[in-house]
Amino acid sequence: MTLGIFSLTCCEGCQFELLNFYDDFAHVLNFYDILNFSLAQEENLPGPFDVALVEGTPETREELKLLKGIRKQSKILVTLGTCAHLGGIQAQRNFKESEVKGKRKVLPVSKVVDIDYAITGCPINREEAYQTLVDIYHGREPYQINYPVCFECRHNQVKCLLKEGKPCLGSITRGGCNAICTTNGFVCLGCRGPVEQTNLYKIKEMLKKYLTDKEINQRLEIYGEFVDNIIKEGDRH
Ligand code: SF4
Ligand code: SF4
Ligand code: SF4
Secondary structure (H helix, E strand, C coil): CEEEEEECECCCHHHHHHHCCHHHHHHHCCCCEEEEECCCCCCCCCCCEEEEEEECECCCHHHHHHHHHHHHHEEEEEEECHHHHHCHHHHHHHHCHHHHCCCCCCCCHHHHCCCCEEECECCECHHHHHHHHHHHHCCCCCCCCCCEHHHHHHHCCCCCHHHHCCCCCHHHEECCCCCHHHHCCCCCCCCCCECCCCCHHHHHHHHCCCCCHHHHHHHHHHHHHHHCCCCCHHHCC
């Protein structure tokens, strides 16, 4: 099968994460011919691709055109990282009125073209990305974790940080990182995006014990498109 790996506006952290342990990444090469991966190879082809991985958000006319072209040339398009899926860090700009005036709204890949699967995280969990590629190769539906980070906390026997008065987003955030932050004493900032059927209104109420409304909204901005209509106009800063 053929693979293209593309980067739009972003920090490119997810592509670097893919390559972080080259021996593991090389395993993917048993399944795919990489036709386009400008971070790692000089000669790149425009497609067609069986699978395309796309990280980042399309922010210029050229990137929008590139993204639509990738979609046309690819049987399966997978977003790589939370910014491509929901807007993530880049889309936080949408919540800052002063900066957004006159600028195009930051849209995630999933709002511009149809996507088939999303690998979330900021950055991604590379093992999850490899497994997704192998599953697609074998014609299996990639497994997508849909339990919250709290589940992994319990598994790791971590004492809940909320009980220490620390505002943690783990209860509404998709697991899969093995609760790396909370296990090391840091609150979950929601980088893997929301777990399905999450109740944002309830978490907002709960966080009011620890944070002001403005601080709560700032934390929730990481969920980008998912919270866009929940953070009301009047709450933007
Ligand atoms: S999801 Fe995070 S690490 Fe990955 S490209 Fe976007 S900003 Fe960078
Ligand atoms: S520390 Fe955070 S992620 Fe862990 S159990 Fe408590 S709320 Fe959930
Ligand atoms: S604990 Fe939360 S912020 Fe940390 S890596 Fe996991 S999802 Fe991301």
